[in-house]
Amino acid sequence: MSKNIALITGVTGQDGSYLSEFLLAKGYEVHGIIRRSSVDFRERIAHLEGTPNFHLHYADMGDSMSLVKLVGKVQPTEIYNLAAQSHVQVSFDAPEFTADVDAVGVLRVLEAVRTNHLEKTCKIYQASTSELYGKVEEVPQNEKTPFHPYSPYAVAKLYGFWIIKEYREAYNMFCCSGILFNHESERRGETFVTRKITLAAARIAQGKQDCLYLGNLDSLRDWGYAKDYVECMWLILQHNKPEDFVIATGVQHSVREFTDLAFKHAGITLKFEGEGLNENGICVAVENPANQALVGKTLVCVSEDFYRPTDVVNLWGDPTKAKNELGWNPQTTTFEQLVELMVRHDMAKVAADAEAAKVRTNLAEYLEKGIVK
Ligand code: NAP
Ligand code: G4F
Numbered sequence: 001m002s003k004n005i006a007l008i009t010g011v012t013g014q015d016g017s018y019l020s021e022f023l024l025a026k027g028y029e030v031h032g033i034i035r036r037s038s039v040d041f042r043e044r045i046a047h048l049e050g051t052p053n054f055h056l057h058y059a060d061m062g063d064s065m066s067l068v069k070l071v072g073k074v075q076p077t078e079i080y081n082l083a084a085q086s087h088v089q090v091s092f093d094a095p096e097f098t099a100d101v102d103a104v105g106v107l108r109v110l111e112a113v114r115t116n117h118l119e120k121t122c123k124i125y126q127a128s129t130s131e132l133y134g135k136v137e138e139v140p141q142n143e144k145t146p147f148h149p150y151s152p153y154a155v156a157k158l159y160g161f162w163i164i165k166e167y168r169e170a171y172n173m174f175c176c177s178g179i180l181f182n183h184e185s186e187r188r189g190e191t192f193v194t195r196k197i198t199l200a201a202a203r204i205a206q207g208k209q210d211c212l213y214l215g216n217l218d219s220l221r222d223w224g225y226a227k228d229y230v231e232c233m234w235l236i237l238q239h240n241k242p243e244d245f246v247i248a249t250g251v252q253h254s255v256r257e258f259t260d261l262a263f264k265h266a267g268i269t270l271k272f273e274g275e276g277l278n279e280n281g282i283c284v285a286v287e288n289p290a291n292q293a294l295v296g297k298t299l300v301c302v303s304e305d306f307y308r309p310t311d312v313v314n315l316w317g318d319p320t321k322a323k324n325e326l327g328w329n330p331q332t333t334t335f336e337q338l339v340e341l342m343v344r345h346d347m348a349k350v351a352a353d354a355e356a357a358k359v360r361t362n363l364a365e366y367l368e369k370g371i372v373k
Contacts, residue, residue: 004023004026004027004028004029004077004078005028005031005074005075005076006023006028006030006031006076006077006079006080007032007070007071007074007076007078007079007080008030008032008033008082009033009059009061009080009081009082009105009109010033010080010081010127011030011032011033011034011045011082012032012034012044013044013086013189014044014185014188015082015127015183015226015229015233016032016044017044017048017187018226018227018230019080019082019233020032022231022234023234024051024053026234029055031056031057031074031076032045032054032056033057033058033059033060033070033083034058034059035058035060044187057073057074061083061100061101061108061109062100062101064108064111067112068111068112068116071109071112071113071116071118072112072116075116075118077121077122077123078125078237079109079122080125080127080233081105081106081109081124081125081127083105084102084127084157085098085101086153087189087191088131088153088154088312089306089308090153091151091152091156092151092152092309095152098152098153098156099152099155099159101156102153102157102159102160103160105160106159106163107163109124110163110173110175114171119171119173122174123174123175123176123237123242124164124173124174124175125176125178125233125237126161126164126175126178127177127180127233128177128178128179128244129154129157129179130179130181130182130222130246130248130315130317131149131150131153131154131157131315132147132154132157132158132161132179133145133312134147134150134151135310135312136148136312136314139314139316140250140252140316140317141246141315141316141318142246142317142318142320142321143179143244143245143321147161150310150312151310151312154312161179161244164177165244168242173242174237174242176236176237176239176242176243177244177245178233178236178245178247179244179246179247179317180229180232180248181221181223181248181249181317182221182222183223183224183226183228183229184223184226184338184342185225185342186341186346187226188226188342193215193255193258194223194339194342195346196212197255197258197259197262198346199349199350200212201262201263201265201266201268201343202266202346202347202349202350204263204266204268204294205266205267205268205288205291206350206351206354207291208350208354210299211299211300211301212281212299212301213302213303213306214255214259214300214301214302214303214306215255215302215304215307216306216307216308216311216313217259217279217302218255218256219254219312219313220313220314221252221254221315222248222249222250222252222315222316222317223249223258223335223338224247224248224249224330224333224338225333225338225341228332228333232245232322232326235327235328245321245322245325246317246318246319246321247317247322247330248317248319248330249317249319250316250318250330251331253335259281259300260272260281261336262342263281263299263300265340265343265344266347267286267288268283268285268287268294269284269285269286270282270283270284270299271284272300276302277302277303278302280298280300281298281300281301282296282297282298282299283295283296283297283298283299
């Protein structure tokens with residue numbers, strides 16, 4: 001049997017790291033694309049570097065030649081195109097870069113496969129998104145729901161979706177989109193709303209932060225666990241024909257609900273009062289007696305800084321097709337379990353960071369006093 005060789009763009013990201021672990025466990029040879037950065041530590045995949053079957057290569061989604069050369073060298077049997085400027089709010093500040101990487105980047109990957117004459121042997125997974133539904137035209141959203149992108153990010157991803165479909169039909173390539181709804185984890189970037197909340201809840205519970213500033217608390221999302229979702233990326237490429245799939249839990253919650261539950265897991269009970277920009281989350285009870293001084297304090301505030309020029313506010317996925325045709329279970333990790341595991345992780349992280357800071361402070365003091373030379 002021929003060897004399974006995967007090429008992952010976006011290998012250093014949240015999904016890239018989980019997908020690498022998943023494919024390595026299945027016996028794949030995994031190749032990942034990295035960009036040159038001034039910092040050489042790749043936190044999410046550091047534990048994989050140096051392991052057999054895991055290889056990293058410099059390339060960039062903005063550099064066709066690097067992609068053509070790499071695809072020719074690696075000869076992948078599956079490509080997972082996860083690389084993107086993936087932050088919706090940032091796409092309003094850097095729309096041209098977002099379009100280059102998230103839209104034209106997809107075309108570059110497809111053309112790299114064609115240039116190397118691998119159309120018949122290499123399957124391609126494209127990381128599409130529920131943001132395509134944007135200013136939603138129906139709830140819940142499924143594979144037939146019309147798209148209405150509502151940010152520069154979503155417009156760029158819409159091009160990616162259609163160019164994948166076009167190459168599938170024009171050149172008979174096995175290329176598919178996973179239309180993934182929001183998925184989170186302990187490895188989620190710290191400026192996405194869920195991780196921002198779980199880290200802040202942990203810091204506030206440990207006296208490291210006074211208040212959490214958020215934008216639209218009414219926004220609704222269908223949040224799943226990233227580790228469960230990477231399995232679907234693989235399942236989509238193992239399906240007997242190339243098709244697009246919605247991947248979601250089928251359950252919807254607001255940013256306010258996520259915040260409330262995250263603080264609860266950090267031992268803080270909140271009560272929300274007021275509306276819009278004047279809404280606040282006030283501490284009404286604490287589990288840890290050492291935190292008694294927090295009671296009565298405003299711990300969550302709304303700030304205009306985190307409102308978007310256009311915001312997607314009602315995402316709710318219908319994963320029926322993935323469930324029936326891929327045999328995937330959308331409820332492997334529930335919303336409640338997801339929030340709990342993220343808070344538990346961040347409580348430990350904040351405590352460990354505090355310990356490390358203490359050691360650094362002690363060391364600085366010992367150096368100053370000449371105790372350590
Ligand atoms: P992420 O953590 O932000 O990771 C993005 C990855 O893309 C990183 O590895 C990043 O590399 C890489 N990248 C960015 N620009 C690049 C470029 N010019 N050349 C090469 N690599 C580049 O994103 P994620 O949450 O794992 O999401 C993975 C994919 O799924 C993205 O395409 C995202 O848009 C899409 N998606 C995500 C969700 C979600 O809820 N997470 C939902 C639907 C779709 P650096 O580490 O060097 O920055
Ligand atoms: O966590 P978010 O930044 O994720 P968003 O915009 O839904 O995008 C993520 O999911 C998409 C799939 O639907 C992916 F395609 C995309 O790559 C990314 O992974 O924001 C979620 C919601 C938004 O409505 C936002 O307005 O939370 C609201 N929000 C409220 N306060 C906030 C904040 N978002 C952020 N990032 N920070 C806040 O303070």
